[in-house]
Each structure stands twice: as C-alpha cells, then as structure tokens.
Amino acid sequence: MRVARYTEALQALLDAARREGVAAIGRIQDIQERSLTVNNGVLERVSAGQAAGLGVHVFTPEGLAGFASTDRITPAEAARLVREAAALARAAAPLDPERNRAIFELPPGDARVLPNPGRALADTPARAQSEALLAVNREAQALARGFSVRSGHFVADEEWRVVRSDGTDVSFSLPHAFVRHDFTARSRSGAATTGCAVSGADASVLLDPANQERLLRRARAAVGRARAVLDAPRVRGGSYTLVLDYALAKGLAHEAFGHASETDGAETSILARDGTLRLGEQVARPSVSIVDEPILGDYAYQPISANGLPRETVFIIRHGVLECGLGDLFSAAKAGVPVTGACRAESYRSRPLPRMSNIRIEVEGAAPLQADVDTIQPEELRQALLASGLIASSEQVLFLSGYKGGQVNPKLGDFVFNCAAIYDLSDGASPRQPAVFSGKSLSALWAIRAGLGALHLDAMGHCGKGGQSVPSSGGSHAFLVLDAHPDVVIGGT
Amino acid sequence: MTFADHLAARLDRRPAVGGVEVVGWRFDLSDSRAIRAGLKDSRIGGPYDPPSVAASIGGGIFVVWSDGLYTYGNVDAQAVEAFEARLRAWRESAFADPYAPPLLPPASYPAVETFDPRVAAIVDGDTELLFRLLQRALETCRAAGARIVDAGVGAGVGTRCLCSSTGIWVSYQETSFSYWASADDLYSRGYSKRRVIDEPEAEDLIQDVAMTSAALRSEAPPLTGQLPVVLPPDEAESFYSHYLGANLAGSAVVNGHAAFTLDDFKNGKQVARSDLDLWVDTLLPLEGAATPATSEGVPGGRTDLITAGRLVTPLLDLKYARRAGMAPTPLPRGGPAFLLRSRRDDLAPADLLADVERGLYVYSLLGMHTQDASSGSYSLVAPQARAILDGQLLDGKVKAVLAGNFFEHLRDERTRFARFPFEWNPGLRVHCTVSAGD
Numbered sequence: 066m067r068v069a070r071y072t073e074a075l076q077a078l079l080d081a082a083r084r085e086g087v088a089a090i091g092r093i094q095d096i097q098e099r100s101l102t103v104n105n106g107v108l109e110r111v112s113a114g115q116a117a118g119l120g121v122h123v124f125t126p127e128g129l130a131g132f133a134s135t136d137r138i139t140p141a142e143a144a145r146l147v148r149e150a151a152a153l154a155r156a157a158a159p160l161d162p163e164r165n166r167a168i169f170e171l172p173p174g175d176a177r178v179l180p181n182p183g184r185a186l187a188d189t190p191a192r193a194q195s196e197a198l199l200a201v202n203r204e205a206q207a208l209a210r211g212f213s214v215r216s217g218h219f220v221a222d223e224e225w226r227v228v229r230s231d232g233t234d235v236s237f238s239l240p241h242a243f244v245r246h247d248f249t250a251r252s253r254s255g256a257a258t259t260g261c262a263v264s265g266a267d268a269s270v271l272l273d274p275a276n277q278e279r280l281l282r283r284a285r286a287a288v289g290r291a292r293a294v295l296d297a298p299r300v301r302g303g304s305y306t307l308v309l310d311y312a313l314a315k316g317l318a319h320e321a322f323g324h325a326s327e328t329d330g331a332e333t334s335i336l337a338r339d340g341t342l343r344l345g346e347q348v349a350r351p352s353v354s355i356v357d358e359p360i361l362g363d364y365a366y367q368p369i370s371a372n373g374l375p376r377e378t379v380f381i382i383r384h385g386v387l388e389c390g391l392g393d394l395f396s397a398a399k400a401g402v403p404v405t406g407a408c409r410a411e412s413y414r415s416r417p418l419p420r421m422s423n424i425r426i427e428v429e430g431a432a433p434l435q436a437d438v439d440t441i442q443p444e445e446l447r448q449a450l451l452a453s454g455l456i457a458s459s460e461q462v463l464f465l466s467g468y469k470g471g472q473v474n475p476k477l478g479d480f481v482f483n484c485a486a487i488y489d490l491s492d493g494a495s496p497r498q499p500a501v502f503s504g505k506s507l508s509a510l511w512a513i514r515a516g517l518g519a520l521h522l523d524a525m526g527h528c529g530k531g532g533q534s535v536p537s538s539g540g541s542h543a544f545l546v547l548d549a550h551p552d553v554v555i556g557g558t
Numbered sequence: 559m560t561f562a563d564h565l566a567a568r569l570d571r572r573p574a575v576g577g578v579e580v581v582g583w584r585f586d587l588s589d590s591r592a593i594r595a596g597l598k599d600s601r602i603g604g605p606y607d608p609p610s611v612a613a614s615i616g617g618g619i620f621v622v623w624s625d626g627l628y629t630y631g632n633v634d635a636q637a638v639e640a641f642e643a644r645l646r647a648w649r650e651s652a653f654a655d656p657y658a659p660p661l662l663p664p665a666s667y668p669a670v671e672t673f674d675p676r677v678a679a680i681v682d683g684d685t686e687l688l689f690r691l692l693q694r695a696l697e698t699c700r701a702a703g704a705r706i707v708d709a710g711v712g713a714g715v716g717t718r719c720l721c722s723s724t725g726i727w728v729s730y731q732e733t734s735f736s737y738w739a740s741a742d743d744l745y746s747r748g749y750s751k752r753r754v755i756d757e758p759e760a761e762d763l764i765q766d767v768a769m770t771s772a773a774l775r776s777e778a779p780p781l782t783g784q785l786p787v788v789l790p791p792d793e794a795e796s797f798y799s800h801y802l803g804a805n806l807a808g809s810a811v812v813n814g815h816a817a818f819t820l821d822d823f824k825n826g827k828q829v830a831r832s833d834l835d836l837w838v839d840t841l842l843p844l845e846g847a848a849t850p851a852t853s854e855g856v857p858g859g860r861t862d863l864i865t866a867g868r869l870v871t872p873l874l875d876l877k878y879a880r881r882a883g884m885a886p887t888p889l890p891r892g893g894p895a896f897l898l899r900s901r902r903d904d905l906a907p908a909d910l911l912a913d914v915e916r917g918l919y920v921y922s923l924l925g926m927h928t929q930d931a932s933s934g935s936y937s938l939v940a941p942q943a944r945a946i947l948d949g950q951l952l953d954g955k956v957k958a959v960l961a962g963n964f965f966e967h968l969r970d971e972r973t974r975f976a977r978f979p980f981e982w983n984p985g986l987r988v989h990c991t992v993s994a995g996d
Contacts, residue, residue, distance in 0.1 A: 099651060104813040113651035114632035115644075116616065122605070130608035136615065136635040153609035157595070160689055162603030191651045213814030249815045249932055255965075256817050256932040302959060302993040329606055332599045333706055333743065395605040414612050416605070470928035474941060476706075476743040479957070479995075481939040483928030501925050501937040501959060503995065531606075556937040556959035556993060 066178065067095045068226035068236050071119075075228045077140035078121060081147035082230050087154070088168045089147055090122040090372055093138065093226040094413040097186045101194055103202040103216045108195055118413035121146040128164030129154040134414045167394050174233025179368055182361050183240030183266035186222035194218060197271050198244070204281055205246045209288045213249040218242075218271050227373035237369045241536045243525055244271040246284050250291040257295045259467060259485045261287040264364035264525035264538065282439040289442075290467050290486040293496035300487050300497040302556050305463045306456060307502070307512075307547040308446065311438065312468035312524035313484055314541035318424045320471040321480040321506040322355055324530065326381045327407065327419040328392040331400035335478035335506055341401040342390045348382060349510040352429040355382040357391060357407075359422045364525040365538035370394075370406035371417035377405040382510070384429075393419040411533035418531050424539040425522055426513065431542045434518030438543040443494035446544065450490070455515045455546050462490040463555060465502060468524060478506040487555070501556040508552030518543025561615055562587055562719040562729070564638045570723065573641075574624075575649040582622030582661045582723045585633055586853035589615040590716030592734070593681050597692045597709040600700075607710070609685075618853060619648070622661065627652035659876030661724045665857050667850040671843035673715075674753040677733035680713040687754070688713070695739040695764055702768035703775065704741035711737045713754075726855045734846065734892075739764060741771035744942055744955070745921050747792065750893060753844040759980050770921060774942050778954025780994035781945050786917035786972075787960060787990055788910045788946065791981040796926045797936075798896055798983060801964040802836065804931035806863055808878030817932045817965065818869060820882055826868040830968035833902035836864035838873065838890055842982075846892020854886070861887040863896070867968075894982040898975075903984075905976035910987045917946040918958060918992055934965035939995060957995030962988065 071093050082089035095117040102110045118136040121143070131154030133146040202216040220242040228234045245262035261283035263270050270276050309317065324330065331337040336348070349355075358378040359367050367376050372394045380388045390400050393408035396419065408417035432453035436445055443464055450456045467485025474480075481503040488494045522540040547553065559567070565585065572579045596607030603609060614635065621629040629648040637644050680687060688711045695709040714734040721727050737755050738748030747763050749755050755763075789797065801817075810816035811823070818829065830836075840849045840858035850858045854876045862870045871884055879886035911919070924939040938960050945952045967973050967988040975984040 097647075104809075104815075107656070108653060109655075109657070109809075109813075110630060111651050111653045112630040112632075113647060114634075115647065116632070116634045117636065118614065122608070124605075130603055130605050132608045132610035134610070134612045134614075136613070149611055150608075153611060154603075156685065157603045157609050157689065160602045160693065163598070163601035163605075165605045167605075191653070195653060215813060215815060247815065251814070255934060258815065258930050258932045299961065302961070302991075414614070416607065416610070418606060469930070470925075472924045472927070474743060474924070477941065479924065479939065479941045481925040481928075483925055483937070485930075498935060499930065499937065500961065501928070501939060503924070503939045503959065554959065554993070554995065556939070556961050 066224050066236050068093050068224045071138055071226065074119065074138050074140050074143040078143040078147055079228060079230060081144035082123065085147055085151045087123040087125050087151050088230040090168065091228045092120045092371060092410065092413055094118060094223065096221060096223040098221045099186060099191060100217065100219045101198050103198050105214055106202060106206060108199060111191055111195060119143060119146065120413040121150050122416065123147060123150040123154060124165070124168050125151065125154050128166040129158055129162060130165065132416055165395050167398065171231050173231045174229060174373065176234040179237040181238035181240060182366065183238065184268060186220055189220065189268040194268055194271060201244065201271070201277055201280060205284045208284055209248050212288065212291065215247045218244045220268050227369065227371065229373055233373045235369055235373045239367060240266040241364045242267050242270045243364065244280060246287065248288055248291045250295050252295045254296055257291050259287045259291040262525055264523055266362045266366065279439065282437070286439055287467065294486045294498055297496040297498050300463065300500050300555055302554060304549045304551050304554050306460050306549045308450065308462060308464040308490065309545045309547065310466050311521040311540040311543055313465050313482065314426050314545040315424065315524040315539035316468045316471045316482040317509060318355055318426045318539055318541070319421060319528070319537060320473040320482055321509045322381065323357065323421045323424045324473050325475040325478070325506055326390045328390045328396040328400035328402060329419050330475050331390065331396065333476040335475065336387060337400065340399060342387065344387055344389070344401060346387050347385050348387050348507060349385040349513060351385040353382060353385050353513050354380060354427045355424065356380055356427060357421050357424045360522065363423050363538050365422045365536040367409055367422045370408045371410040372408055374404060374406040376407065376422065379405050391419045391421060393417065409535050411535055415533050418533065420528060420530060420535055421537060423522055425520060426541040426545060427520065428513065428516035428542060428545070431516030431518065434543050438518060438521055443488040443490065447490040447494055450517065450546070453517060455517060460491065464488040464490050470526065480504065480506055480509070503556065504553035508550050509547070512547040512550040512553055513545060514548050515546045516542030517546065561589065561638060562721055565633065566721050568638065568641050573645055575646055578649065579624040580621055581624045583620065584661055584722035584726070584854065585617060585619040587615060587617040587633060587719045588716050590714055591681055592712060592714035593685065594710065594712035595688045595692060597696060597707060600696060600707045602689065602692055621648050623652055626654065628655045628658045657877050657881050659854060659880065661722055662726065662855040664725045665855065667728055667857050668841055668859060670841045670848045670850055670858060672730060672732040672752055672848050674733045674844060676754045677713045677735050678715040681715045691737055691760065698764045699739065699741040699768045699771065702772045704768065704771055706742050707739065709739040720851055720853065720855060722855060728851050730850065739767045741767050744771040744774040751845055752848060762980060773944060773953045774921065774955040776954045778945055778952065778956045780956055780958065781916065781918055782993050784989060785992045786914050786987050787992065788917065788919045788985065788987045790985040791978050791983055793920050793923055794986050795983055796923055797964050798898060800926050800929060800931055801934055802896060806872050808872045808874040808882065811872040812878050812881045815932060817934055823869045823871060828868050829965065830864060830867040831971065832867045833900050834864065834867050834898070834968060835862065835901065836896055836898050837862045838888055839897055840888040840890050845894065847890035847894055849891040852889045856886045856888065858888045898983050900975040900984070903975040905974060907976050907978050907985060910974055910976045910985065911946050911951060912949045914946045914949055918956065919944045919946055919951055934963045936964060937961045941995065959993045959995055960990050962990030
C-alpha cells in the first residue's frame with residue numbers, strides 16, 4: 066500500500082507525543098482520484114488528482130484536545146504537528162473546555178494491514194474509462210431523444226493509515242466509484258432534470274458489462290420520470306399512504322433515524338434523554354429493524370474507523386426497539402452505548418465524527434416481488450401492491466420515486482428529502498411534480514407498514530454532516546409502504 | 559526559490575513521457591495556513607471541534623502535450639519532489655479535448671485588496687480574538703435563554719500563485735476569516751470575508767442569533783395559504799445560489815442542462831422583472847470573491863449577467879466561452895458569488911413587513927440542495943419561521959412547507975427586495991404556497 070512509506074514520519078509523531086506527554090492519534094490519507102464527464106456525446110473532461118496528508122489529534126492527560134494537519138509528511142513535520150496541537154490544546158485550558166480521556170482507556174493495539182477490496186486506479190487505464198463512458202452516454206442518448214444527457218464517472222482509490230500512542234497501526238482502503246447519467250428534458254413550460262447511478266468500489270461500476278446493463282435499465286426509468294414530470298400537475302400537499310422506492314427508503318433511514326442515533330449528538334437527539342440514548346424503547350412496529358453495516362464493495366464501505374477501531378454492524382433498531390447507537394470512541398460511553406467504530410473523516414484535515422456507512426430498513430414478512438425493481442412501471446407496482454394486500458383499492462396512495470437527497474435536524478427530529486417524481490397510484494398511476502417529503506423522524510418510523518421485494522442496498526449518496534462530505538449508501542426492500550400519518554407530509558399546492 | 563518557482567522550472571524544460579513533451583502549461587497554487595476553534599454543545603474544544611491548525615499547498619494544473627492532448631490535473635505538496643511520477647499521472651489522464659482553452663498571454667490585472675494583516679497575526683499565534691468571539695457567543699446567547707450554543711471561528715492566510723508557460727505570473731497574499739453561531743439549533747448566522755469581523759458586525763450577528771432563537775423557542779399555530787413570505791438575506795442567498803448559480807454556469811448552459819439556453823442569452827431573453835440586475839464583481843475589497851484573475855488568467859472585474867431582467871451572459875471560463883462564442887467572464891473566488899439589485903425597490907427590512915396582513919418570515923430552509931434547479935420549482939421545509947400579522951412579527955416558531963417557482967418570483971410584480979445591514983444581497987418577499995409542516 067502507498068501508506069506503507071510513511072512509517073518513519075509516524076514513528077516521529079509517536080515519539081514526539083511521548084516527549085510532550087500527550088496521547089496522539091495520527092491519520093494519514095493518501096488518495097488518487099479520476100473523474101470523467103461526457104456531455105451529449107462529447108468527452109468534455111478527464112481530470113485526475115492525488116493528495117496525501119497527515120492529521121494529528123492529541124489529548125493531554127487532563128483530556129484537553131488539539132488538532133493539526135499538513136500535506137508535507139516528513140518526520141520533522143510530524144513532530145512539529147504534535148507540538149503545535151499540544152500547544153493549542155493547552156492554550157484553551159483557561160476557558161474550561163470540554164475534556165475527554167477516552168483515548169487513555171483503550172487497550173494496547175497492534176499492527177494490521179487490510180487488503181484493498183477494489184481494483185487499484187493505477188491498474189485502470191483512463192482510455193478504457195473514456196471509451197466506456199462515451200459508449201454508455203450514446204446508449205443513454207438513444208433512450209432520450211431531445212434530452213440533454215450528461216454522464217459522469219468518478220473513481221477514488223483512497224488509503225488510510227491510523228496510528229495511536231497505544232501501539233495501534235492499521236492500514237486500510239476505502240475505494241469508491243460511481244457512474245451516473247443526468248437527463249434534462251425541456252418543454253414550453255420549462256425544464257426538468259432527473260438522474261440515475263450505479264455505485265461500487267472501483268471502475269468496474271462502468272467497465273463491467275453487468276453494471277452497464279444495470280445502468281441502462283436505470284436510465285430508462287430516469288428518462289421515464291423526466292418525461293412524466295415535465296408538464297405534470299402538482300400534488301396537493303398533505304398526508305398520504307406512501308410507497309417509497311428503496312433509494313428513498315435509504316434516504317428515510319439516513320436522514321430520519323441514522324443521524325439521530327449518532328452518539329456525538331446524544332446531548333440533544335430526539336432518540337435520547339438527558340444525553341443518553343433511550344435504549345429499550347419501542348420506537349417502531351415490531352416488524353421493523355434498521356441496521357448500519359460496512360459492506361465489502363459498497364460505495365460507503367468503511368471497515369475501520371478514523372480512530373483505528375473496527376467498524377461493527379449495528380442494529381440501531383431491532384424488531385422495533387431502539388437497541389444501539391452509532392458510537393465512536395469519544396461519545397459512546399456518555400450516550401450509554403458501546404463503541405462501535407462509527408467515526409469517519411472526509412480527509413486527513415478533518416476531525417472525525419460518528420457517521421453512517423450502509424444503512425438499511427428491514428421489514429419482517431416482506432411480500433415477494435417478481436418484477437425487476439429497476440424496470441417496474443408505476444401501474445405494475447400498483448397491481449403488485451394490491452395483489453399482496455399491502456394497499457387497498459380505495460386508499461389514496463402516492464408512489465415516490467428517485468431519491469434526490471435529504472436533510473435533517475436530529476435535535477428537533479425534522480427531516481426532509483426530495484424525489485424525482487410522484488405517481489398517484491389511486492389515479493391511474495398518473496404523474497405529479499416532485500414535492501418534498503418531510504416530517505418528524507419518530508412518526509415516520511411508526512408509519513412504516515410493510516416491505517415489498519428483496520433487499521436492495523446500493524442506493525448511493527453523500528453525507529454532508531459537519532461540513533464534511535463522505536460517501537453514504539444503503540437501501541431497503543425494493544419498495545416500502547408507509548401509513549398516512551399527520552406528522553409525515555408531502556409538500557405541494 | 560519557492561515551490562512555484564521549482565515547479566515552473568521543471569515544466570519549462572519540456573519534460574516528456576514516452577517521447578511526448580509538455581509544450582504548454584498553467585497552474586494555480588495556494589500555499590496556506592489556517593487556524594480555527596469551535597464551540598460544541600456550549601463547550602469550547604473537545605474531541606470533535608478542538609482548536610486546530612492546518613497547512614497545505616496545492617491547486618490545479620493544465621498541461622498541453624506535443625501530440626495535441628490536454629491534461630486537467632492537480633498539484634499537491636509532492637509535485638516537485640515526485641515530479642516524474644506526477645508527470646506520468648498527468649499524462650495518463652491526457653485526452654483529446656476539441657474545446658480545450660487557450661493559454662492566455664499575460665494581461666493587465668486590476669489591483670484588489672485581498673490581505674488583512676490582522677488575520678495574518680491571528681494565524682501567527684495571536685489567537686485571543688478567536689476564543690473571545692466564542693465566549694461572547696456563549697454568554698450572549700445564554701443570557702437570552704439558550705441552552706445549547708454552537709459556534710466556530712477561523713482565520714487563514716496564504717499566498718496564491720498563478721503561473722503559465724506564456725508568461726503569466728500573478729502572486730499575492732490573501733486572507734480569510736469566518737465566524738458563525740447557533741443557539742438551540744433554532745437559528746444560526748455566519749460571517750465570511752477576507753478581513754477580521756468588525757465590532758458592529760460581530761455584535762449584530764451575535765444579538766441576532768440570541769434574540770431570534772429566543773423568539774423561536776415557543777410554538778405557534780401554523781399558517782397556510784397563498785401568502786407573502788419574507789426571506790432574509792441568508793435564506794434569499796440560498797435561492798440565488800441554487801437557482802441562478804446553477805442556471806448561469808457556462809457548462810450547464812452550453813450543454814443544455816440549465817433552465818436557460820445559449821440562444822436565450824444571445825437573444826437577451828426577458829427572464830426577470832425589468833428592474834432587476836444581476837452581476838459578478840471580483841474587485842470588492844476584502845470580500846471572498848476578490849481576485850485579480852481567474853485560474854486561467856482572465857482579469858478580474860465586474861460583468862453583468864442579467865440587466866433590466868434580460869439575460870446578458872452566463873458565467874464562462876475559457877472553454878465554455880469558446881463554445882458559446884462569447885467573452886470569458888471574471889469568476890468570483892468566494893462570496894458574494896452574485897450581486898442582485900432592484901432598481902425599483904430600495905426598501906428597509908421593516909418595509910417588507912409593513913403592508914403584510916398575514917404572512918411568514920423564514921429563518922431556515924431544509925432541502926434546497928435536493929431541488930431541481932433547472933425547473934425553478936421548489937418544495938422546501940421551513941422548520942423555523944415566524945408569523946407576520948398586520949405588519950408585526952409574532953414570537954413563536956411556525957413550521958411550514960413552501961412551494962413555488964423561483965423564476966416566477968423574479969417576474970412577479972409583487973416580489974419585493976430590501977437591503978439589510980452588513981449584507982451585499984437583498985432579502986426578499988415572495989408570494990408562494992404555504993402549507994402546514996407536520
């Protein structure tokens with residue numbers, strides 16, 4: 066691994082920490098990236114970048130913290146960072162800062178190197194990527210005559226090495242990649258843009274024939290949504306029985322529940338009381354579980370935390386009961402949960418925060434679905450839901466399709482996310498303009514009624530918590546059904 | 559010799575990979591150092607927001623090869639020491655770009671103030687002001703009844719160097735200063751410029767956060783209907799950035815992903831009321847936008863984007879300027895990304911409320927980044943808002959869902975603009991659909 070070359074600098078860091086009388090966590094990130102853009106059949110841009118740097122987090126015996134980072138990784142710089150961070154930590158002492166001694170309670174660690182689960186970027190010729198991206202863009206253009214079609218491909222070959230004063234020295238890789246299309250349709254009344262993506266660990270997301278076929282199926286669905294919403298009427302705002310595709314279900318899990326379970330927010334989270342998570346409380350139907358898990362090959366794969374601890378699979382909610390939080394070294398104990406290795410950092414410059422990796426909603430007794438999740442039409446979906454008894458023919462049901470991101474305030478329990486299209490399944494599956502889906506997290510949790518189809522866990526996104534962007538991922542059953550609830554609304558006219 | 563000198567010297571030797579030489583180049587480097595401190599859950603420091611210092615050097619590079627291919631890459635701190643490896647990596651990503659930008663010759667670059675020595679002193683170690691600002695946010699907000707106060711303050715100093723094989727050599731110092739505060743997660747406000755925040759600005763910011771969050775602490779009944787909605791500058795800015803920024807970007811316009819087409823610009827299409835002007839200005843002293851040149855060497859200055867409600871030009875770098883057949887524009891380096899004015903409205907903030915019988919004043923918006931900018935339509939949650947009744951702002955938090963179309967607002971005669979203290983861009987009042995949040 067590339068990070069193997071920094072041993073001397075990291076040893077100098079640890080030696081300096083001993084001399085300063087502080088405990089240190091050193092994090093080296095070495096990242097290589099490549100991104101390509103094709104617009105309407107023209108290769109517009111191929112850009113490549115690489116960067117490496119060292120971040121040093123120090124803690125005095127009193128628990129005062131300081132942080133310093135640099136992109137010049139040498140023994141002298143590493144030692145200087147420790148001195149600087151220690152000085153900053155002590156400078157804040159007169160101001161009664163927060164103190165945290167958790168790092169001193171860790172058992173001694175050891176050295177480990179985890180192999181890269183993806184294909185190295187250096188082994189992926191840019192030319193092959195360019196040709197493949199042009200080819201899939203042409204396919205997408207053929208589906209979407211009259212549309213503007215932008216295709217993007219991104220690959221990150223990211224390595225980390227985390228050392229601690231207790232002897233821990235762990236090297237691991239966080240490879241991630243995606244390919245996506247964005248379609249812009251235009252009519253007299255305006256424009257509308259929808260998109261689709263395939264994500265994974267490396268350039269196989271684009272180069273693998275099976276992934277190309279998957280992207281094409283999703284492109285058909287995205288083009289259909291763009292055409293549908295272009296001149297569609299708005300939905301009337303209010304509460305409805307809702308059907309979400311699995312990407313939206315991932316958004317629900319991530320925004321409505323996931324952030325509220327992160328232990329750095331336990332002081333004010335709606336899943337906590339007096340700074341402690343309300344473990345053991347029934348917060349959803351017994352059929353509902355929410356799980357966060359690092360999945361090999363997934364876009365948001367993170368096997369080791371930014372503090373060098375193994376990232377564990379966490380049942381945040383099991384059979385409707387709040388079972389655990391996403392706990393990192395610094396806040397898990399106070400939140401009343403074990404450390405689950407949940408912290409992540411965007412870069413070596415970042416201070417780690419508890420974050421999700423791949424989060425999913427599971428519903429026991431999910432009904433089977435024969436159709437393909439990427440190609441099923443809204444009217445087909447309605448028939449499948451009726452046949453499974455998951456909706457009644459007299460029910461007013463909206464189907465939300467195509468996740469476009471979300472946001473949450475975990476302290477107030479307000480979440481919001483958006484979709485690319487809405488279909489009124491009680492009106493011949495007729496399309497409606499996208500509208501924001503928002504509400505109270507706990508109410509949305511109780512509203513989960515049933516699942517349809519197998520689990521699909523590759524809905525990708527990016528989480529911007531604390532101003533740090535990291536890959537996110539997850540999903541649920543192919544479709545999720547939610548009861549109408551007054552605290553969960555669709556915005557509209 | 560500086561890092562930039564060394565890199566330029568290596569590139570000037572026409573290095574080669576596999577017999578293909580570098581025949582032209584341009585890079586834009588920043589060598590910077592920054593310090594920050596934060597307040598989380600009313601405590602300074604802690605593991606998540608400890609006092610921090612960061613140093614880095616890097617930027618973008620554009621390389622022209624002798625076989626007609628081009629590279630868009632980055633320069634990192636190892637680019638000189640590991641030059642041969644970097645050269646091979648740049649070559650690996652080279653491609654045939656039919657619209658590659660030219661390498662400009664040196665131009666006359668305007669003078670603009672980008673450096674505040676007070677900021678540099680803070681980065682050099684005089685950190686007392688940083689901790690004092692955090693303490694002040696904590697004490698003021700607590701005095702107004704806040705339980706949890708979060709805040710952050712940071713200062714940065716650096717040297718920017720823009721160089722090219724055609725003789726461009728622009729090097730200058732620049733600083734940055736930021737400060738934000740939030741109380742009980744009800745309301746937050748921030749400051750970001752190239753100079754230290756002035757005392758009146760700091761006082762205005764902290765008092766606004768303290769008083770507004772106090773007013774939002776209780777719950778109030780919802781308001782619904784087609785209502786006037788006031789968006790103060792921060793919330794208005796989120797609309798300007800999302801709907802104007804995305805739709806005026808050269809790449810989006812030229813490639814048909816924007817609400818406006820290239821022909822719309824060439825025909826001067828009327829897209830807003832005739833009293834509205836929008837422009838960029840990269841010569842605002844000590845603002846984040848301030849820069850004497852773009853990373854391609856286009857001189858800074860002021861350029862109109864929309865005049866009297868008619869489209870004039872997208873924001874264009876050299877590549878999209880060539881494709882559009884239009885002149886390249888200055889590109890702001892930070893905020894304000896745009897400047898918007900109404901020639902008709904020159905209201906004070908209180909005027910936005912005065913004639914409102916029943917309306918809403920919005921303090922935060924959730925979900926802007928999820929909206930389809932090309933459509934102009936929006937459906938957003940305003941989790942913290944206050945009711946306006948008969949011109950008076952009422953205490954109590956109202957939660958609402960707002961739906962409308964921002965382009966329609968820009969054409970609507972009912973839309974009003976007001977200038978707020980210490981803000982470049984106006985707040986506005988629009989008419990949209992308000993439904994109850996949960």
